[in-house]
Amino acid sequence: MKIIESGTGAEAGIRAADLIAELVRATPTAVLGLATGSSPLPLYAALAAQNLDLGRVRGFSLDEYLGLGAADGKSYAQVIRREVIERLGLDPALIRTPDGLAPDPVQEAADFERSIREAGGIDLQILGIGSNGHLAFNEPPSAFDSRTRVVELAPSTRDDNARFFDSAADVPTHAITQGLGTIGEARQLLLIAHGEAKAEAVARAVEGPVTEDFPASLIQRHPNATLVLDAAAASRMQRARV
Numbered sequence: 001m002k003i004i005e006s007g008t009g010a011e012a013g014i015r016a017a018d019l020i021a022e023l024v025r026a027t028p029t030a031v032l033g034l035a036t037g038s039s040p041l042p043l044y045a046a047l048a049a050q051n052l053d054l055g056r057v058r059g060f061s062l063d064e065y066l067g068l069g070a071a072d073g074k075s076y077a078q079v080i081r082r083e084v085i086e087r088l089g090l091d092p093a094l095i096r097t098p099d100g101l102a103p104d105p106v107q108e109a110a111d112f113e114r115s116i117r118e119a120g121g122i123d124l125q126i127l128g129i130g131s132n133g134h135l136a137f138n139e140p141p142s143a144f145d146s147r148t149r150v151v152e153l154a155p156s157t158r159d160d161n162a163r164f165f166d167s168a169a170d171v172p173t174h175a176i177t178q179g180l181g182t183i184g185e186a187r188q189l190l191l192i193a194h195g196e197a198k199a200e201a202v203a204r205a206v207e208g209p210v211t212e213d214f215p216a217s218l219i220q221r222h223p224n225a226t227l228v229l230d231a232a233a234a235s236r237m238q239r240a241r242v
Contacts (some may be wrong), residue, residue: 002208002221002226005234009194010050013042016126016228021052022059023124023188030061031116033125033178034095035081035136038193040126043228046088057090060116061097061175062136066150069101073231074165082191097165105150109176113148116182125186129193129201132156133214135178141212146179150223173215182220182232202229203236 006012007047020043023030041072049052061080070077077097081211102108117120132154139154152174161187162168162173183189205216219225 001206001222003237004228005231006228007231009042010046012192012194012228013040013044013046013144016040016190017046017050019190019226019228020047020124020126021050023056024052024054026041027123028053028056030089030090030123031056031119031121032057033122033127033183033186034059034061034080034084035126035128035192036062036083039118039128039129039198041083042194043126043192044087052068054088054090054206057094059084059090060119060122060178061093062125062183063097063175064098064100064171065175066105066176066196066217067172070097070099071237072100074170078175089133099170102176105174105179106154109148109150111178113182114179116148122186124188124190125183126175126181127189127191129191129198129205129216131160132215133201133204135180135183135215135218137148137175138180138183140215140217142180142215144184144212144218148176148178148182150175151175163166163189165166180215184218184222187224189219191216191219191225191227192229193227193233196232196235197199198233198234202227202233203238206237 068075189203210217
């Protein structure tokens, strides 16, 4: 595991963007796992500033709320469109997000998992981390071998995400998410965190026991995981970083 510390979230975004740019320059058709939320936004901004040709990059979103269609402004499909596809010049036809309005969500999850396999797997998976240690929407406890599936969101996760909705009551209760087994099969993990609110979760993920009760501890088992943190998010770790 490699830990890169920068002073601010913006600086962390630049460091993370450099890792993706290096991958895409070597493999223009690289497959990226795309995360939403506030943590990866500085990464996407920094990557856009590099004016790199990303038109052949393929991508798979980490998750999507059940009950929100792709046209809904609160859906992750819309977030990916606004913050990633349009900003980075990706080809929308090469980016897949689970359908939150699928008539059979269980089948949609299975189809999404199959799509990742058919693409040859994910080269680099971008990740944030939840305050309770969730990765994507894998709430504790989640099996390390879990696949893309329908999950119920924890109250703490819904509370954390309420800022993106008109009220806490509007936050969906369920989602389709890549499983921990799916995430763990990515050839590289890139976890981004900034802010004091993430410091305890980061420390537990890096230095705590590897347990399904804290899903983010999965990163300790991965052979090629990089964490890019600002000083606040790294503040409770004991181990050295660069």
